[in-house]
Amino acid sequence: MGRSVLEGAFSLLDKLMDEGELGLTQLADRCAMPKTTVHRLLEQMEDLGAVENVRGRYRIGAQMFRLGQAWEPAPGILRVARQPLRALSATIRTSTILAVPRRDRVLVAAASIVRAEDVARLRPGATVPAGMEFVSAPVRSPSSSVIGTVSAVLDNGRSATALREAVGHAARAISAALAS
Numbered sequence: 001m002g003r004s005v006l007e008g009a010f011s012l013l014d015k016l017m018d019e020g021e022l023g024l025t026q027l028a029d030r031c032a033m034p035k036t037t038v039h040r041l042l043e044q045m046e047d048l049g050a051v052e053n054v055r056g057r058y059r060i061g062a063q064m065f066r067l068g069q070a071w072e073p074a075p076g077i078l079r080v081a082r083q084p085l086r087a088l089s090a091t092i093r094t095s096t097i098l099a100v101p102r103r104d105r106v107l108v109a110a111a112s113i114v115r116a117e118d119v120a121r122l123r124p125g126a127t128v129p130a131g132m133e134f135v136s137a138p139v140r141s142p143s144s145s146v147i148g149t150v151s152a153v154l155d156n157g158r159s160a161t162a163l164r165e166a167v168g169h170a171a172r173a174i175s176a177a178l179a180s
């Protein structure tokens with residue numbers, strides 16, 4: 001069965017998100033789509049502001065940024081998570097994230113980055129990278145279901161035990177703020 005127009009468009013957007021700027025031929029090859037189809041979809045998405053064409057290379061457009069800013073994994077969670085994540089990162093001196101499950105992935109919903117090497121890997125919207133070690137604690141909705149985790153990067157030489165209480169405190173603070 002062929003892919004739908006939306007599947008094709010999102011395939012292109014996913015590839016641009018992963019790789020940054022790409023030319024028409026590169027996108028067609030990497031998405032295994034006919035070049036004419038890719039060109040047609042890119043023109044339509046460019047008209048809508050979903051992609052931008054800069055000297056023959058395409059990248060994510062401002063409209064996608066605007067739409068992405070409206071997404072929250074649970075009502076109010078991003079607003080209440082920012083301060084506890086920043087405070088946690090400052091206290092334990094490592095990068096922290098709010099991770100949420102979505103379909104078959106775990107996404108970074110918010111981050112407080114301390115370690116330079118974490119900037120690209122832990123940006124909001126990214127899938128939590130496999131192979132990174134974290135100390136995590138659950139964030140609960142007002143109905144007590146787990147809706148995500150607060151996680152701190154466990155870097156070399158750090159004891160998970162030393163981070164567990166601080167991470168748990170931040171997760172409980174976010175959960176309590178959601179309940180109030």
